[in-house]
Amino acid sequence: xSNSLNALxxxxxxxxxxxxxxxxxxSATFRYGEMTAILGQSGSGKTTLLNILGxxxxxxxxxxxxxxxxxxxxxxxxxxxxRHVGFVFQSFFLVDYLSVRDNILLPRRYAEKNAPVLDxxxxxxxxxxxxxLDQKAATLSGGEKxxxxxxxSLSLHPDILICDEPTGNLDHDNAMxxxxxxxxxxxxxxxxxxxxxxxxxxxxxxxxxxxxxRIVHG
Amino acid sequence: xxxxxxxxxxSDPKAIIFLYFTVFLVSFFSLxxxxxxxxxxxxxxxxxxxxxxxxxxxxxxxxxTYETFVDTNFAPFPHYEIEYGTLSSEETSVESPECLVxxxxxxxxxIPPYVPSPYRDDSLIPFTLxxxxxxxxxxxxxxxxxxxxxxxxxxxxxxxxxxxxKIKGSTFALKGVMDQCHAAKRSQKPIxxxxxxxxxxxxxxxxxxxxxDLSYSLECVAKTDSYDFESQSAAPLQSYRLIKREEEQKLKxxxxxxxxxxxGLMAISSIAIVIIQTLYVKxxxxxxxxxxxxxxxRFDIVADFGGKSLAYGLFGLSSAIFLSALGSxxxxxxxxxxxxxxxxFFDWSASLTIIGLYGLVFVMASLIPLILAAHxxxxxxxxxxx
Numbered sequence: 320x321s322n323s324l325n326a327l328x329x330x331x332x333x334x335x336x337x338x339x340x341x342x343x344x345x346s347a348t349f350r351y352g353e354m355t356a357i358l359g360q361s362g363s364g365k366t367t368l369l370n371i372l373g374x375x376x377x378x379x380x381x382x383x384x385x386x387x388x389x390x391x392x393x394x395x396x397x398x399x400x401x402r403h404v405g406f407v408f409q410s411f412f413l414v415d416y417l418s419v420r421d422n423i424l425l426p427r428r429y430a431e432k433n434a435p436v437l438d439x440x441x442x443x444x445x446x447x448x449x450x451x452l453d454q455k456a457a458t459l460s461g462g463e464k465x466x467x468x469x470x471x472s473l474s475l476h477p478d479i480l481i482c483d484e485p486t487g488n489l490d491h492d493n494a495m496x497x498x499x500x501x502x503x504x505x506x507x508x509x510x511x512x513x514x515x516x517x518x519x520x521x522x523x524x525x526x527x528x529x530x531x532x533r534i535v536h537g
Numbered sequence: 538x539x540x541x542x543x544x545x546x547x548s549d550p551k552a553i554i555f556l557y558f559t560v561f562l563v564s565f566f567s568l569x570x571x572x573x574x575x576x577x578x579x580x581x582x583x584x585x586x587x588x589x590x591x592x593x594x595x596x597x598x599x600x601x602t603y604e605t606f607v608d609t610n611f612a613p614f615p616h617y618e619i620e621y622g623t624l625s626s627e628e629t630s631v632e633s634p635e636c637l638v639x640x641x642x643x644x645x646x647x648i649p650p651y652v653p654s655p656y657r658d659d660s661l662i663p664f665t666l667x668x669x670x671x672x673x674x675x676x677x678x679x680x681x682x683x684x685x686x687x688x689x690x691x692x693x694x695x696x697x698x699x700x701x702x703k704i705k706g707s708t709f710a711l712k713g714v715m716d717q718c719h720a721a722k723r724s725q726k727p728i729x730x731x732x733x734x735x736x737x738x739x740x741x742x743x744x745x746x747x748x749x750d751l752s753y754s755l756e757c758v759a760k761t762d763s764y765d766f767e768s769q770s771a772a773p774l775q776s777y778r779l780i781k782r783e784e785e786q787k788l789k790x791x792x793x794x795x796x797x798x799x800x801g802l803m804a805i806s807s808i809a810i811v812i813i814q815t816l817y818v819k820x821x822x823x824x825x826x827x828x829x830x831x832x833x834x835r836f837d838i839v840a841d842f843g844g845k846s847l848a849y850g851l852f853g854l855s856s857a858i859f860l861s862a863l864g865s866x867x868x869x870x871x872x873x874x875x876x877x878x879x880x881x882f883f884d885w886s887a888s889l890t891i892i893g894l895y896g897l898v899f900v901m902a903s904l905i906p907l908i909l910a911a912h913x914x915x916x917x918x919x920x921x922x923x
Contacts, residue, residue: 370915373830375915375916375919397832397833398834401831401832406827408919412919414828425828426831428833428837429828429833429837471831
């Protein structure tokens with residue numbers, strides 16, 4: 320597969336907390352148009368890996384390249400996160416006192432002036448939250464919140480969408496809606512999902528199974 | 538269209554209101570205190586200034602004739618001569634709040650020492666010509682009484698020593714104020730300075746003018762005949778110095794107390810601001826985490842969470858500067874100090890020091906919690922229970 324289709328390349332990722340090795344040389348490539356599920360038991364290193372892939376943690380061994388650009392471990396990488404990475408969390412992490420529109424627009428506040436952006440109204444309509452744009456985030460249901468979080472993560476057209484148990488707090492119907500949206504979103508980006516759900520994993524193109532800090536399947 | 542500016546920044550109205558009032562109250566009381574001290578210092582040292590021997594305190598900048606004053610109904614000055622510490626004029630003609638005194642033949646050793654202001658006890662007492670050690674041989678003393686200071690022709694700034702003053706259109710260099718000599722409570726408004734003059738004084742008040750030529754209908758509020766040079770001269774110069782030192786020490790203590798109060802207020806305020814800001818960001822670590830995760834730099838976090846706080850704090854400081862200046866002015870007027878020169882009430886150096894110091898304290902106290910909050914470990918605050 321052409322290197323230009325690689326959204327994110329991780330090579331030899333290691334991470335320790337004290338004497339405990341959490342990641343032991345994890346290498347993986349995440350391609351555009353592919354949805355990858357990372358599975359593993361508690362303590363296997365999933366969240367640690369996700370933090371490193373999402374550029375939330377700079378203290379690790381190995382290297383990460385996004386869209387062919389080597390990510391520096393010495394910098395804060397706030398701009399790289401803003402340009403390349405979108406996050407969807409199990410607990411949504413919306414800013415409750417802001418409106419839905421402001422929540423979706425929040426990444427733009429920190430974006431470069433000429434950053435490519437999606438049309439917020441169209442994006443909201445496509446996720447079924449077009450009528451909620453002026454409501455405060457605190458008033459939404461769980462399913463609506465997750466769709467707002469998804470809209471926020473997509474608003475700057477990121478290369479990589481990182482989802483940490485995106486359906487963990489949703490009922491089955493809402494989970495299916497979110498999964499459907501993720502399937503649609505993966506067209507032009509790499510989607511990485513950490514999940515315990517077999518349903519979610521079944522809908523992914525690829526599975527990476529972590530065990531004791533190593534990829535044992537994928 | 539760039540919509541970034543439309544996204545609301547983080548803010549907490551309660552925290553901002555707390556910050557505003559904290560900054561306002563501390564800076565207001567600090568500035569007011571500093572300027573009140575300034576006024577007190579000025580007031581005290583107007584009384585205690587010593588003038589060099591033969592120093593001319595009042596001189597004319599141009600030639601004006603006595604007739605000018607007559608034409609404008611200026612109350613003429615009775616003329617007295619004091620020789621060897623004794624008033625030579627009749628007692629009846631002495632009873633004037635405006636008096637021109639020429640001191641003849643006072644030898645240095647006979648110059649009465651400083652006389653402690655007897656009106657400090659705020660009781661009504663007779664006017665005492667406290668020539669003290671302020672007069673030198675041949676000096677003229679012009680005492681401006683209540684009537685003159687309230688006359689519209691004196692509706693000009695009673696400038697500081699060294700400044701200038703216009704009387705009936707004539708400019709006078711004001712070299713100093715001998716003392717207050719008003720038979721009134723010290724805290725009352727009228728300032729009754731006595732100007733000591735030389736030079737062209739006689740142009741205005743010809744010596745040929747005798748008291749019998751004068752006609753005026755001023756109420757007698759002062760009595761120069763109560764002045765007892767004999768007893769005054771008996772007071773040792775050392776006493777004067779002691780009294781002066783005590784007064785200065787008292788003033789210094791007062792200034793020190795106010796300064797301590799200011800520093801204390803600043804310290805308490807900085808702690809309060811740190812607490813307010815810490816409470817403000819505490820519990821918002823998830824919000825800060827998500828903002829950082831989606832691309833906010835640490836600077837962005839400080840700006841988002843601290844921008845309004847800083848703006849309102851600076852607004853509080855600005856309003857405190859304005860209101861404390863106004864308060865100082867009122868205090869100065871109340872204390873009857875240079876009531877025609879409002880800017881003199883403002884101690885610029887002390888005020889700028891306080892503004893600078895407190896501005897720094899405020900910025901540091903409000904930003905440090907935010908800077909610490911901006912350095913959170915994103916992956917830790919966004920970790921979820923599984």
